[in-house]
Amino acid sequence: MSKKKDTNTEELILNAAKQVFQKKGMTGARMQEIADEAGINKAMLHYYYRSKQLLFEAVFKSAFSLLAPQLNKVINAKTSLFDKIESFTNNYISFIITHPYLPNFIIQELNRNPEFAKKLLAEKHFPNIDNFKVQVEEHIANGIIRPIKAEQLFFNIMALNIFPFVASPLLKGLTNVDDETYKKLMLERKTEVADFIINSIKVIK
Amino acid sequence: MSKKKDTNTEELILNAAKQVFQKKGMTGARMQEIADEAGINKAMLHYYYRSKQLLFEAVFKSAFSLLAPQLNKVINAKTSLFDKIESFTNNYISFIITHPYLPNFIIQELNRNPEFAKKLLAEKHFPNIDNFKVQVEEHIANGIIRPIKAEQLFFNIMALNIFPFVASPLLKGLTNVDDETYKKLMLERKTEVADFIINSIKVIK
DNA sequence: AAAAAGTTTAACCAAACGGTTAACAAAAGT
DNA sequence: ACTTTTGTTAACCGTTTGGTTAAACTTTTT
Structure with missing residues (x-):
């Protein structure tokens, strides 16, 4: 050897x-x-x-297994819901700033070949939102957060964190901000996004 | 003729x-x-x-001029901020369900060629968030909504509306829902997203 | 040190690609 | 009627593409 x-x-x-x-x-x-x-x-x-296809798959799987544990943080973690949202948002945005092409790459390729997506998410025993769902339902039952479907809350968390990186050329154009200002705005989102979510779902006593 | x-x-x-x-x-x-x-x-x-390039540009511009007036609804409209958010969310989600490939196409191609993005957003006198910015600042000054940067609020509105359509293969996989259920969830978002946003920013008196 | 196995290169190949051409058909202008 | 312009096609062209090959070089095994 x-x-x-x-x-x-x-x-x-x-x-x-x-x-x-x-x-x-x-x-x-x-x-x-x-x-x-x-x-x-x-x-x-x-x-x-x-072949190109196999090389591509190696790259894709590598990228995906970099992103997966990040997503797992929202889905499975033993902390409280609010802590989870705060730490995920903070960590994820840091993570993505060091891997700027990653989310767009994954989304683009999953759209190009949705069957590959299904295969991948099935074979690799993958982040499952069941735990998250239970936690959300408990919080609702205990009157800590207002009623909301766990799936919708999950979509919202993903959207608020990921989208501004995927759509940066569009958003830069529409808001007319330069690259440096945009990056500052993204850094602000480390706390802004979590506040925005928690403000929305928290029940005021 | x-x-x-x-x-x-x-x-x-x-x-x-x-x-x-x-x-x-x-x-x-x-x-x-x-x-x-x-x-x-x-x-x-x-x-x-x-050429292929020119045909592509014709398609892109056509797609963009279909999306642009939709985006304009958030940015420029004479209605109140909350009305604006509600009507945009409702309209946009209906719109996108009839043009499912559109947002992903635009985002993908803008990322592939960000210079083209800048050129396009500059030449066509385009949606500008200045009015929206003024409106948000007024609402904050009047104590109607909590302090938030107009850009961040704008990003959040865009993200919550667009992302679930751009990232549908990923979100379907992660939440383990079938296509039909996913579509139902998207229809729910017509009201869910606006509620989510307004809940987050509205000041309770 | 010789043989075997693993690694790297330049040259090559067939297929696919965007694009062109020349001949032809249909309308429109006279 | 016929001439010109516009629209359409099949065949073709040069380049680029992913992929292969055969020979050379390097490392490991014996």
């Missing part, structure tokens, strides 16, 4: 492929461009990953 | 191109596929639209 190599080609390819696929998508990416990005011969891509 | 033709080829092409481009994006779409969809010879696409 073995694995010396200070330059691991397989990993080099995966990282280059990540960059190119996440920026241009499956159909927009070119194998030659990935090879150039990695600084190696194009044949290496096929040597290690056989 | 004139224009007899019961089958207007130019329009036939545009409609076919809309379908293909909105489903597969600029890079994923094929000229032959558009021709097949329209049931005509591929050379016709170039006869009427010169």
Whole structure:
């Protein structure tokens, strides 16, 4: 057995492929461009990953398994509902600022191939909202939050956190703010979003 | 002058191109596929639209000018803020259900080419949030809503309305609901989203 | 040190791609 | 009637694309 190599080609390819696929998508990416990005011969891509499709799937799964634990924080965590919303919002926005292409990439590719989405979410024993649902229903029963379907609350949390990163060119254009100001607004959202949600659902005693 | 033709080829092409481009994006779409969809010879696409790029731009602009007046409803309308949020949410969700591919298409292509986004939003004298901003600030000054930046409120309105349609494969997977149930949830959002927003910002007297 | 296995490269290939051409058909203008 | 313009088609073209090959180089095994 073995694995010396200070330059691991397989990993080099995966990282280059990540960059190119996440920026241009499956159909927009070119194998030659990935090879150039990695600084190696194009044949290496096929040597290690056989085909564009398989290389893409490796990139996608890698991206998804980076995002999954983030999403799990809203769904499964032993903290109270409000704490959960606050910590998720704070963490998620930090996370996404360091991986700006990630959410758009995933959404784009899931839309391109929804069957792949179903397969992926099924095979990998995946974040399930059952616990979250129970928690929401308990909070409603105890009069802590106003009645709302757990699914709708979950959609709202996801939307408020993810959308401004996915739709940034549109929102930048509509609000007429420059890149720097937009980034500041995104940082503000680390607390703004959680406040907005909790304000909406909390019952005032 | 004139224009007899019961089958207007130019329009036939545009409609076919809309379908293909909105489903597969600029890079994923094929000229032959558009021709097949329209049931005509591929050379016709170039006869009427010169190139793939120009055909794409025609489709994009058409899609955008369909979405723009919808967005304008939040930004410029003479009604009160709460009315505005309620009517926009209700209208927008109805609108998007009849044009399901539209928001994702626009977001995807704006991300692919952000410069094109800037150009488009600049040339077409476009929805501007200035009026909305003034209105929000007035409401805050009058103690009707709690303090919030107009941009953040605007982002939140956009996010809550648009995101569940853009990210439907992801959200379907995570919440484990079938297509029919998902559609029901989307219809519920016609009122749910407005309530959620107003609950969050309204000052209780 | 020789053989075997693993890695890398340049050159190549067939298919798919966007786009063009030339010939033809249908309308419109005269 | 015929000439010109407009619309349409099949066949074609050069380039790009994902993928392969065969030979060379490197590392590991014996």
